Amino acid sequence: MFDIDPSEDWNGGAGWDLVETDPIKAEAPYTFFTPSKAELALLQPGDRVQVGFAPSGQPGMAAERLWVELSDHSDGLWHCHADDARPAGVPQTFDIHAGHIWAVGKCRVDTLEEEARYLANAFIDPAILTAGARVSWLQRCLPPVRSGPYAETGWCAYGPMGERPLDQLFHGPIGLLLNKDDSMMALLRAPVGARITRWSNGWRVETD
Template sequence: MTGPILPNYYLDDPRLRAAAAPYTFFLPSAAEIAAVHPNDLVKLLFEYTHETEEYAGERMWVKVRRAEGNQLSGMLDNQPYEPTSSLKPGDAISFERHHILAIIWDRPDEAPPSSEYREYWERCLVDDCVLDGSEPIEYLYREEPDMAQEGDKHADSGWRVRGRFNGASDEELAERKASYVALGAVLNRDDSWLAWIDEPAGIRLTRNFETGIYVSEE
């Protein structure tokens, strides 16, 4: 006899990702999650437990059929993109409220107010050592945006962010690799400069590591 076929996935807990990336990974409010009822659509993060060809995980919609406290169940509402996935539309999915990434309401007029938060998708140029966490920010300045390309979804903010110099020479600093990324990606690593983020072009800031305060240069 063969045993029951076990799912080749697990549902990821998005709260951990949101905590690690608060400026780029947003979740519905507790009130919204608590209000999910049958016939609402919810997005869940499926992580595959087998070797995959293209996607190790996928965010997919599930139509809620039953909601009893924190325990919910429903049917998968879209086709997976991963070719090796055993999931298919209509499959039964059991989950808990904390697994919910996003919601499409069956009755929007009865839903709680959506969460309000600021998003930071404008781009900036930042040293890779800041992004990988090996160095904190020491110096940053904002210039007139000049890096945007035709067709870019998000504008260049003009911010240019440098990691701690740590005694590096001008030549060594010039050789550092940098990336053009969302401001939120930088804030996820080091948000010590958040209070300055709306300053206009021309601002230059140096961090005093003894006090943690940024000093504006004239």
């Protein structure tokens, strides 16, 4: 999901709906991260959490993210208060449940370890991400030296068209690849020089 200003791309409707996180998590389990049940259980009045809103009747549109402050909790619902800087039409106070919470302002038990693992970078054949091409094989090369918030895995994933130059591959989170196919995930600890090839009966790993 990416943040957008609905006023630029939205041509109808007069309101907003809170966005449930579960359907997004089901579609993108390795790149959409939400607080754990343990983290949500420790929320307190005064905490800030992030929720998502989409134009009413258009749940497929990208969500506008908004930070709100929790006040009181009753019958599974948190009453919350939004800042003045909020999209037009979003009320200043409203109720949410745990499934509406995208992020918390203060982590008490969760760590960023899972995010760092799946947001580490890889090179991926664009056809796998956008055209539904099947992952045919992966090669782990020496990770490039790049600056950025996330590590480099060195993995290159190719579709049925075979090897392509790195400048023709998408460079980004390996979680995007796993959202499409995670059947090889247990093999991704293989060392530099390893090649993972899809066969009719599964994956085969070759190492130097």
